Amino acid sequence: QVQLQESGPGLVKPSETLSLTCIVSNDSFSRVNYFWSWFRQPPGKGLEWIGSIYSTGDTINNPSLKSRASISIDTSKNQFSLKVNSVTAADTAVYYCASEARVRGTGPFHDFWGHGTLVTVSS
Amino acid sequence: DIQMTQSPSSLSASVGERVTITCRASQRISTLLNWYQHKPGKAPKLLIYDASNLQSAVPSRFSGSGSGTEFTLTISSLQPEDFATYSCQQTFTSPYTFGQGTQVEVK
Numbered sequence: 001q002v003q004l005q006e007s008g009p010g011l012v013k014p015s016e017t018l019s020l021t022c023i024v025s026n027d028s029f030s031r032v033n034y035f036w037s038w039f040r041q042p043p044g045k046g047l048e049w050i051g052s053i054y055s056t057g058d059t060i061n062n063p064s065l066k067s068r069a070s071i072s073i074d075t076s077k078n079q080f081s082l083k084v085n086s087v088t089a090a091d092t093a094v095y096y097c098a099s100e101a102r103v104r105g106t107g108p109f110h111d112f113w114g115h116g117t118l119v120t121v122s123s
Numbered sequence: 124d125i126q127m128t129q130s131p132s133s134l135s136a137s138v139g140e141r142v143t144i145t146c147r148a149s150q151r152i153s154t155l156l157n158w159y160q161h162k163p164g165k166a167p168k169l170l171i172y173d174a175s176n177l178q179s180a181v182p183s184r185f186s187g188s189g190s191g192t193e194f195t196l197t198i199s200s201l202q203p204e205d206f207a208t209y210s211c212q213q214t215f216t217s218p219y220t221f222g223q224g225t226q227v228e229v230k
Binding site: 004045046047048049060062063064096098106107108109110111112113114115116 | 124153154155156157159164165166167168169172173176178210212214215217218219220221222223224
């Protein structure tokens with residue numbers, strides 16, 4: 001069982017940088033077939049995948065954020081982080097972190113999630 | 124990007140009823156389709172991966188089927204704890220994309 005917990009400011013001003021951290025339980029980063037992912041869900045809309053990172057620091061990102069999003073990882077602290085710069089009201093959403101399992105013979109799937117944290121972009 | 128379309132967007136059902144939700148992909152995605160359940164303020168929960176594989180500890184009343192472009196999630200006998208929103212997700216190619224969600228409400 002993997003436990004994840006998001007943390008970060010709930011209010012960010014327009015044009016500033018949104019920063020969130022996800023703390024992962026135990027020694028989960030040692031799992032060789034896991035990536036670590038960020039998602040968001042704007043009010044009244046569906047889920048959107050932001051990107052994923054491996055323990056080596058290799059990332060894959062959703063082009064929809066036009067390179068405004070960056071994901072980093074600190075395995076010594078059992079955490080990975082998300083930064084989204086130049087935010088606007090459209091970035092207001094519940095942000096989730098999750099584990100991404102890559103099991104041989106299947107596609108990727110996200111088996112454990114944090115509870116999510118609401119980030120509002122407003123002056 | 125691959126577009127995922129769920130139907131219906133919402134439904135009302137009673138405890139004990141059989142519920143079916145459909146998800147269609149804008150292009151063929153083999154069986155690389157996952158289903159999630161989410162409730163407000165709670166962590167989303169993986170139900171089905173790879174179209175038809177039941178995630179560990181998920182009740183057997185949940186099942187998934189399909190391949191290519193059309194997929195279904197079935198709840199064989201709806202229970203009180205199943206009133207929630209259900210979303211499909213394709214992981215055939217990046218960017219991973221989701222359907223808009225189907226809200227299952229009490230009739």
